[in-house]
Amino acid sequence: xxxxxxxxxxxxxxxxxxxxxxxxxxxxxxxxxxxxxxxxxxxxxxxxxxxxxxxxxxxxxxxxxxxxxxxxxxxxxxxxxxxxxxxxxxxxxxxxxxxxxxxxxxxxxxxxxxxxxxxxxxxxxxxxxxxxxxxxxxxxxxxxxxxxxxxxxxxxxxxxxxxxxxxxxxxxxxxxxxxxxxxxxxxxxxxxxxxxxxxxxxxxxxxxxxxxxxxxxxxxxxxxxxxxxxxxxxxxxxxxxxxxxxxxxxxxxxxxxxxxxxxxxxxxxxxxxxxxxxxxxxxxxxxxxxxxxxxxxxxxxxxxxxxxxxxxxxxxxxxxxxxxxxxxxxxxxxxxxxxxxxxxxxxxxxxxxxxxxxxxxxxxxxxxxxxxxxxxxxxxxxxxxxxxxxxxx
Amino acid sequence: xxxxxxxxxxxxxxxxxxxxxxxxxxxxxxxxxxxxxxxxxxxxxxxxxxxxxxxxxxxxxxxxxxxxxxxxxxxxxxxxxxxxxxxxxxxxxxxxxxxxxxxxxxxxxxxxxxxxxxxxxxxxxxxxxxxxxxxxxxxxxxxxxxxxxxxxxxxxxxxxxxxxxxxxxxxxxxxxxxxxxxxxxxxxxxxxxxxxxxxxxxxxxxxxxxxxxxxxxxxxxxxxxxxxxxxxxxxxxxxxxxxxxxxxxxxxxxxxxxxxxxxxxxxxxxxxxxxxxxxxxxxxxxxxxxxxxxxxxxxxxxxxxxxxxxxxxxxxxxxxxxxxxxxxxxxxxxxxxxxxxxxxxxxxxxxxxxxxxxxxxxxxxxxxxxxxxxx
Numbered sequence: 093x094x095x096x097x098x099x100x101x102x103x104x105x106x107x108x109x110x111x112x113x114x115x116x117x118x119x120x121x122x123x124x125x126x127x128x129x130x131x132x133x134x135x136x137x138x139x140x141x142x143x144x145x146x147x148x149x150x151x152x153x154x155x156x157x158x159x160x161x162x163x164x165x166x167x168x169x170x171x172x173x174x175x176x177x178x179x180x181x182x183x184x185x186x187x188x189x190x191x192x193x194x195x196x197x198x199x200x201x202x203x204x205x206x207x208x209x210x211x212x213x214x215x216x217x218x219x220x221x222x223x224x225x226x227x228x229x230x231x232x233x234x235x236x237x238x239x240x241x242x243x244x245x246x247x248x249x250x251x252x253x254x255x256x257x258x259x260x261x262x263x264x265x266x267x268x269x270x271x272x273x274x275x276x277x278x279x280x281x282x283x284x285x286x287x288x289x290x291x292x293x294x295x296x297x298x299x300x301x302x303x304x305x306x307x308x309x310x311x312x313x314x315x316x317x318x319x320x321x322x323x324x325x326x327x328x329x330x331x332x333x334x335x336x337x338x339x340x341x342x343x344x345x346x347x348x349x350x351x352x353x354x355x356x357x358x359x360x361x362x363x364x365x366x367x368x369x370x371x372x373x374x375x376x377x378x379x380x381x382x383x384x385x386x387x388x389x390x391x392x393x394x395x396x397x398x399x400x401x402x403x404x405x406x407x408x409x410x411x412x413x414x415x416x417x418x419x420x421x422x423x424x425x426x427x428x429x430x431x432x433x434x435x436x437x438x439x440x441x442x443x444x445x446x447x448x449x450x451x452x453x454x455x456x457x458x459x460x461x462x463x464x465x466x467x468x469x470x471x472x473x474x475x476x477x478x479x480x481x482x483x484x485x
Numbered sequence: 486x487x488x489x490x491x492x493x494x495x496x497x498x499x500x501x502x503x504x505x506x507x508x509x510x511x512x513x514x515x516x517x518x519x520x521x522x523x524x525x526x527x528x529x530x531x532x533x534x535x536x537x538x539x540x541x542x543x544x545x546x547x548x549x550x551x552x553x554x555x556x557x558x559x560x561x562x563x564x565x566x567x568x569x570x571x572x573x574x575x576x577x578x579x580x581x582x583x584x585x586x587x588x589x590x591x592x593x594x595x596x597x598x599x600x601x602x603x604x605x606x607x608x609x610x611x612x613x614x615x616x617x618x619x620x621x622x623x624x625x626x627x628x629x630x631x632x633x634x635x636x637x638x639x640x641x642x643x644x645x646x647x648x649x650x651x652x653x654x655x656x657x658x659x660x661x662x663x664x665x666x667x668x669x670x671x672x673x674x675x676x677x678x679x680x681x682x683x684x685x686x687x688x689x690x691x692x693x694x695x696x697x698x699x700x701x702x703x704x705x706x707x708x709x710x711x712x713x714x715x716x717x718x719x720x721x722x723x724x725x726x727x728x729x730x731x732x733x734x735x736x737x738x739x740x741x742x743x744x745x746x747x748x749x750x751x752x753x754x755x756x757x758x759x760x761x762x763x764x765x766x767x768x769x770x771x772x773x774x775x776x777x778x779x780x781x782x783x784x785x786x787x788x789x790x791x792x793x794x795x796x797x798x799x800x801x802x803x804x805x806x807x808x809x810x811x812x813x814x815x816x817x818x819x820x821x822x823x824x825x826x827x828x829x830x831x832x833x834x835x836x837x838x839x840x841x842x843x844x845x846x847x848x849x850x851x852x853x854x855x856x857x858x859x860x
Contacts, residue, residue: 093554093785094487164486356859376860380851383858384802391778398486412774415767469760475770476763480743485758 533601578605
């Protein structure tokens with residue numbers, strides 16, 4: 093047992109830390125603000141900068157533009173960036189799609205896409221959910237019909253984050269309607285600028301514009317954009333989703349450490365109802381509880397990262413990561429709001445805004461954490477079935 | 486980073502698991518609850534032969550010279566088996582001697598402990614004090630070359646079978662400055678009254694009244710009046726060891742529940758196929774995973790000699806509440822059968838409550854964590 097990072101990992105962390113001091117991530121403009129998942133906001137400029145550093149493809153093979161380094165190094169870099177609230181959202185979905193291309197892509201696809209993705213020349217969203225296929229992905233109704241060397245796609249996708257900003261989207265579509273539900277699905281790499289694609293932003297209850305719906309009307313996609321085998325899209329998507337579940341949530345402990353530090357500083361300096369907040373035992377206990385949970389969260393995340401790093405695949409473990417992280421995120425927001433008091437209702441450019449604004453936003457947005465990327469209920473069912481071997485209902 | 490035990494540790498775990506499965510079946514655990522002594526000399530002897538009492542004791546004092554992670558691995562298995570008896574309480578006494586004892590004390594006591602011939606226990610809590618070292622009431626007054634100890638200690642484990650009590654008492658130095666001193670006291674002293682307490686878990690916790698117990702200066706463990714620091718550190722190590730025991734117990738509760746819900750049929754299906762039950766089990770699993778890794782982190786820090794106070798407090802805060810939640814959901818999933826006195830589950834859920842308080846409950850630990858995060 094050893095919970096130290098290797099020298100090489102620590103060296104990379106130090107490099108990232110240095111970078112965050114020299115080029116504060118806050119100075120890069122964000123197209124989507126930090127929604128509190130732990131990986132920061134969506135920023136094309138910052139993603140490009142990471143691309144220049146080679147940090148978008150740390151663990152990809154060198155021949156496709158990666159650095160050929162370990163998953164743990166990739167994790168350490170992401171963790172350090174998260175602590176500095178660097179906007180890493182812009183490449184989150186590219187990570188998932190990239191993992192799919194590395195594993196299932198043709199040589200041509202690898203050469204075509206990966207180097208460009210590593211440099212952030214193209215960014216991605218993923219189009220999986222549909223109005224009738226949320227948790228039940230097997231119900232996917234979007235159709236892809238072969239037409240010579242092309243496929244023609246028709247259907248509707250909902251919730252792809254950043255589809256209005258990204259160039260490409262991974263689309264799950266049904267290629268064999270006769271086959272059993274799970275065996276007739278395929279994944280396509282679709283240029284969002286193709287004729288027939290319409291992207292409409294969805295404004296969520298926090299007022300943010302990050303989600304979208306995508307309409308696909310007779311969208312012609314060349315066969316070269318089929319990722320993996322035809323009708324074998326589901327395992328691929330699950331694999332990418334596992335990645336998304338882990339990589340999309342494994343930074344909670346780092347991102348929220350900053351939140352905790354800021355709340356502690358606020359409590360140490362503030363008074364309410366004539367009392368120094370730091371003398372309020374209830375608040376002290378609440379913050380200590382968050383500190384405890386963040387440390388537990390960190391270890392759960394490290395365990396999964398360690399498994400991935402040694403080449404094991406993770407399944408129910410990523411559901412543990414995601415559930416713990418998302419629900420903790422909601423608790424942190426709730427504790428923050430309770431500490432910060434009634435002014436958290438204020439929106440916009442109030443003079444009280446700096447810390448409160450973040451928590452006000454998190455409160456409204458965090459409702460989505462336990463829904464996006466698989467609801468907490470689906471995660472729990474996954475843990476029960478795959479982690480504990482309980483019988484399917 | 487490495488989350489795995491070494492091959493030797495895995496072997497130790499396996500030996501312990503197999504041994505305890507045979508030698509400490511649940512029926513004997515239940516029997517020992519009713520037994521006044523709470524363990525059998527036969528099992529104690531076999532454990533001593535396996536070298537367990539001397540596992541953490543260096544070879545020069547007749548032990549095996551194992552590491553704290555070895556102990557954590559062993560104690561985890563003992564928690565899984567719900568092992569009754571004074572192993573754990575004597576381990577804490579052993580750790581106290583290792584931490585604060587002088588050469589003479591170590592030479593005299595540790596070989597006997599390693600042989601299973603001497604049982605130690607630690608007396609800290611009192612009727613109005615848990616583990617807040619500065620608040621202890623029990624007094625030790627110097628008189629010549631002796632100290633006279635007066636006070637009541639509560640929840641002292643296995644004192645009725647112990648040979649040695651390490652007692653924490655308030656004392657004054659020559660300038661009148663108050664401090665805490667640790668004393669090695671003879672558990673059989675005539676001025677000491679030990680009463681076995683009736684507890685829900687049927688574990689053997691005692692009330693010990695010190696009434697003019699005279700001990701020589703040479704029985705002071707560590708520095709006189711400066712025992713507070715040793716004691717705080719010792720309590721933190723003990724909390725980590727307790728977490729390892731709780732981890733084993735929680736794992737057993739999880740396994741027991743999964744087995745049960747796979748077997749139990751209602752509405753023509755195993756109840757484990759129902760989402761309500763599946764989600765109970767998933768919640769238990771999430772809490773259990775949390776206990777596991779935070780415990781290993783704290784144990785590793787102790788093992789490496791790194792500062793571990795914060796991690797120990799965090800681990801105990803989490804384990805105390807998470808094990809409680811796991812027990813609650815296990816009972817809910819087991820339905821009425823788990824409510825029976827003769828069922829295995831209450832053995833664990835009652836111990837979970839005892840463990841929650843041992844070496845500081847979650848709120849106590851969070852008071853410490855609050856300071857550690859800068860509040």
